[in-house]
Amino acid sequence: MDNVVNNCMNLHLLNRSPFSSRVYEDVLNAMGSEDQLLLIEDGVNGALSSAGHYLAGLEGRLFALREDLESRGLSGRCSESVIVVDVDGFVALTEAADKTISWF
Amino acid sequence: MGIVSPGESLAPGELLVILRHAPHGSSWLREGLEAAMVAAAFGREVGLLFTGEGVLALLEGQQAGALGQKGSDNLLAALEMYDVERCYVDAAALERRGLSENDVSLLPVTVLAHADVVALTQCFSRVLSF
Amino acid sequence: MRYALAVYGGPYSQQASHSALRFAEALLARGHQLTTVFFYHDGVYNAASMMAPPQDEPHLRDRWLGLAAQGETRLQVCVAAALRRGLLDEREATRHGKQSYTLEAPFELTGLGQLVEATLENDHLITFA
Numbered sequence: 001m002d003n004v005v006n007n008c009m010n011l012h013l014l015n016r017s018p019f020s021s022r023v024y025e026d027v028l029n030a031m032g033s034e035d036q037l038l039l040i041e042d043g044v045n046g047a048l049s050s051a052g053h054y055l056a057g058l059e060g061r062l063f064a065l066r067e068d069l070e071s072r073g074l075s076g077r078c079s080e081s082v083i084v085v086d087v088d089g090f091v092a093l094t095e096a097a098d099k100t101i102s103w104f
Numbered sequence: 105m106g107i108v109s110p111g112e113s114l115a116p117g118e119l120l121v122i123l124r125h126a127p128h129g130s131s132w133l134r135e136g137l138e139a140a141m142v143a144a145a146f147g148r149e150v151g152l153l154f155t156g157e158g159v160l161a162l163l164e165g166q167q168a169g170a171l172g173q174k175g176s177d178n179l180l181a182a183l184e185m186y187d188v189e190r191c192y193v194d195a196a197a198l199e200r201r202g203l204s205e206n207d208v209s210l211l212p213v214t215v216l217a218h219a220d221v222v223a224l225t226q227c228f229s230r231v232l233s234f
Numbered sequence: 235m236r237y238a239l240a241v242y243g244g245p246y247s248q249q250a251s252h253s254a255l256r257f258a259e260a261l262l263a264r265g266h267q268l269t270t271v272f273f274y275h276d277g278v279y280n281a282a283s284m285m286a287p288p289q290d291e292p293h294l295r296d297r298w299l300g301l302a303a304q305g306e307t308r309l310q311v312c313v314a315a316a317l318r319r320g321l322l323d324e325r326e327a328t329r330h331g332k333q334s335y336t337l338e339a340p341f342e343l344t345g346l347g348q349l350v351e352a353t354l355e356n357d358h359l360i361t362f363a
Contacts, residue, residue: 087257097358
């Protein structure tokens with residue numbers, strides 16, 4: 001696939017929990033090998049240690065929004081492989097990406 | 105319809121509209137199609153990707169709801185008039201629903217495997233998702 | 235960089251409006267420009283003039299107004315989505331024979347073409363649904 005196109009990096013935004021919505025499958029299917037995934041809103045439920053199998057294979061490219069984890073009391077239950085960013089970091093992720101694709 | 109031949113079908117484009125909701129249950133699909141049509145009417149180069157429940161938009165035999173609410177079939181029928189010719193469907197989403205490319209006959213579509221779905225999201229410079 | 239936001243989530247029903255406002259404030263703080271917020275789907279209710287939330291909750295419409303007051307951001311509402319949902323400015327209210335209107339400046343009723351423009355003419359479009 002990578003010989004077809006330029007080296008473009010997309011940021012994907014997921015706001016649905018993988019425990020209740022299978023939209024994460026569509027996200028994974030559309031993610032390139034360099035693409036990043038940021039979990040926001042109910043999407044942060046996917047950052048729980050127990051959700052690791054849903055979003056496997058994204059080490060170093062899987063992020064979760066701190067304020068949405070904190071408001072849900074989930075900060076301490078987050079998988080170590082998830083990189084937690086604040087809203088400033090959210091903006092920084094969009095800056096670095098060619099484009100941002102939302103999934104809901 | 106058919107399997108994509110890269111380099112040709114996955115040429116760069118301006119705006120990819122991703123549709124992943126089914127007709128009737130919500131307005132997402134209609135609203136996404138309307139955005140795509142407006143973009144095409146403005147002379148923009150538009151592509152459509154049907155994925156998730158959006159693949160159900162392509163089944164034949166749809167009709168208005170019992171109260172007369174519109175589905176998406178009338179909008180799909182108008183796509184050609186707006187020169188929206190690049191229509192793609194996600195093979196994995198079809199397969200999960202027990203459908204094959206023979207079932208999605210409402211529109212001429214190109215069926216894309218995972219690697220080509222990725223390539224598609226990369227070769228369009230902008231994306232709107234619904 | 236130049237940003238546009240698309241807001242599809244209904245206020246007080248989905249978190250989308252809160253997320254979009256937080257993101258908007260953060261991107262301005264990082265020195266970016268926010269040219270457009272486009273409201274579509276149930277997001278159009280963010281523009282409801284008669285929004286009256288309890289005092290201990292954020293007033294989302296006022297927060298959007300505060301954003302627009304900073305100068306450079308246009309608050310555009312899809313006219314087709316708005317009319318269906320009972321959000322009419324004075325002109326549309328008159329045209330439809332309604333006694334009152336439910337949407338006013340700085341929110342503006344515009345066509346979907348503005349969403350396409352905002353998507354193509356800015357460096358980034360971020361959708362909150």
